[in-house]
Amino acid sequence: MMDVNQFKGHEQVVYLHDKKTGLKAFIAVHDTSLGPAAGGCRMWKYDTETDALNDALRLSRGMSHKNAVAGLKLGGGKAVIMGDPRADKSEELFRAFGRMINGLGGKYISAEDVGISVSDMEIVAEETPYVAGLDKGEHASGDPSPFTATGTYLGIKAAVKHKLGLDDVKGLTVAVQGVGHVGYYLCKHLHAAGAKLLVSDIDLDALKRVVDECDATVVGLDDILTADADVFAPCALGAIVNDDTIGQFKATIIAGAANNQLARDDHGQALMDRGILYAPDYVINAGGIINVAAETRGEYDEAWVNAKVDNIYNSLTTIFERSVSEKRPTNIIADELAAEIIEKARQEKA
Ligand code: NAD
Numbered sequence: 001m002m003d004v005n006q007f008k009g010h011e012q013v014v015y016l017h018d019k020k021t022g023l024k025a026f027i028a029v030h031d032t033s034l035g036p037a038a039g040g041c042r043m044w045k046y047d048t049e050t051d052a053l054n055d056a057l058r059l060s061r062g063m064s065h066k067n068a069v070a071g072l073k074l075g076g077g078k079a080v081i082m083g084d085p086r087a088d089k090s091e092e093l094f095r096a097f098g099r100m101i102n103g104l105g106g107k108y109i110s111a112e113d114v115g116i117s118v119s120d121m122e123i124v125a126e127e128t129p130y131v132a133g134l135d136k137g138e139h140a141s142g143d144p145s146p147f148t149a150t151g152t153y154l155g156i157k158a159a160v161k162h163k164l165g166l167d168d169v170k171g172l173t174v175a176v177q178g179v180g181h182v183g184y185y186l187c188k189h190l191h192a193a194g195a196k197l198l199v200s201d202i203d204l205d206a207l208k209r210v211v212d213e214c215d216a217t218v219v220g221l222d223d224i225l226t227a228d229a230d231v232f233a234p235c236a237l238g239a240i241v242n243d244d245t246i247g248q249f250k251a252t253i254i255a256g257a258a259n260n261q262l263a264r265d266d267h268g269q270a271l272m273d274r275g276i277l278y279a280p281d282y283v284i285n286a287g288g289i290i291n292v293a294a295e296t297r298g299e300y301d302e303a304w305v306n307a308k309v310d311n312i313y314n315s316l317t318t319i320f321e322r323s324v325s326e327k328r329p330t331n332i333i334a335d336e337l338a339a340e341i342i343e344k345a346r347q348e349k350a
Contacts, residue, residue: 006053009061010031011032012028013026013027013028013053014027014029014103018093018100021090021095022083022088023093025082026053026080027100027101027108028057028077028078028079030061031064033075033343033346033349034067034072034345035072036074036107036109036130037060037063037075037107037108038072038077038132038289038292038293039063039076039109039113040112040113041079041081041111042055042078042080042113042116043080043081043083043114043116044080044083044115045082045084046080049082052080053080055078056080059078063075063076063078065282065338066289066338067293068338068341068342069315069337069338069341070283072290074109074293074296077108079101081093081097081116089120094120094121094124097124097127101124101130102127102128104130106130109130109131109132109296110124110131111132111133118133118135121134122136132292132293132296141291141305142291144289144291144292145181145182147291147305148182148185148285149184149186149189149257149287150189151287151288151290151312152186152233152284152287153189153190153193154310154313156169156233156253156279157169157313158312158320159316162277162321163320164252164253168194169194169195169231170193172231173196173228174196174231174232175198175200175227175231175232176197176198176216176233176235176256177199177201177225177232177234177258178201178234178235179199179203179206179207180203180235180236182285183199183201183257184210187199187210188213188214191215191216196217197214197217198216198218198229199211200219200221202221225240225245226248226249226250227250228250229250231251232249232255233255234261235256235257236258238259238261239263240261241254241263241267241271241278243263246267246274247274251276252275254279255278255284256279256285257285259282260281261278268330272323272328277320278331280319280333283312283315283316286309287312290305291305293308315337319333
């Protein structure tokens, strides 16, 4: 059953059913106080339309928070296409989706997300200019992963400074779960800075690369959680902090790039109770969206991107310090900080 309270705070939600192509999609525009609502498009085999709508509502709200704390002049939005990404894609479907975005006149800017590739988005971009995150084109920003990794590395440094009082990661042990796009670049940063790396992945080639290039030590898929490390950096799966894992972590810092690391919001409090400092996921992993956002400003400006990515260190430090002084978990402080930034923009606009 749909809970109408889910719509709380959303400006506009659009549903499209294109009978010709079979496209069924929702676009949720959560907030445009800071600027156009930006957020990727997800394609997923949802069981019901309600599930798809709930996902769009939840994810678009998350994008408002992420874009606000990253200091971007962008609001939050998200699109979901109902369908199997392996079976239901067609050029016509993405064209119909592109026309749907275009109909919103720039209120929503899309990009790829789970189930959607850059090549799918290139078709969408033939129907609308309101697409970012492309490989080609005048202002294309390319692979966001190195920027996400740089921001995550700076976030780890901020956490290390706050929790351990150290200026760098030299001599510390970091357990990196998942050494794919982001995890690989993160390992490069950490290795160059003198950290010792413990890594896990299901992909043996990805592991070999970080063993060869970063002198990393491979540990088992479950052992990475309990590894004797100073920092646990989740860069693979969501919901890695859950009822089963919460008592297992030896690291006193959890700071990594994975999205939706807490299975539930109250796991933030549970980490705090255990003396574990948690770097809120959407704050520490914002490097990628910052890079994509550069496309929406017209000319791609690398100095602008780097300055915003560097600021992830300061944003996290603010959140950590506020968490201590207010005795409340970092994930809640991050949400409040985002809400304050959005509210300020709303009042300035009014
Ligand atoms: P990726 O798919 O390239 O890498 C994920 C890696 O995790 C893969 O190598 C995969 O084999 C591994 N993996 C899967 N299951 C695992 C398990 N059980 N244990 C250990 N490793 C496992 O993805 P990515 O682009 O590097 O993104 C990593 C995380 O960061 C994701 O949660 C993603 O949503 C998030 N994120 C990525 C970006 C970005 O710029 N790519 C931006 C923001 C957030």
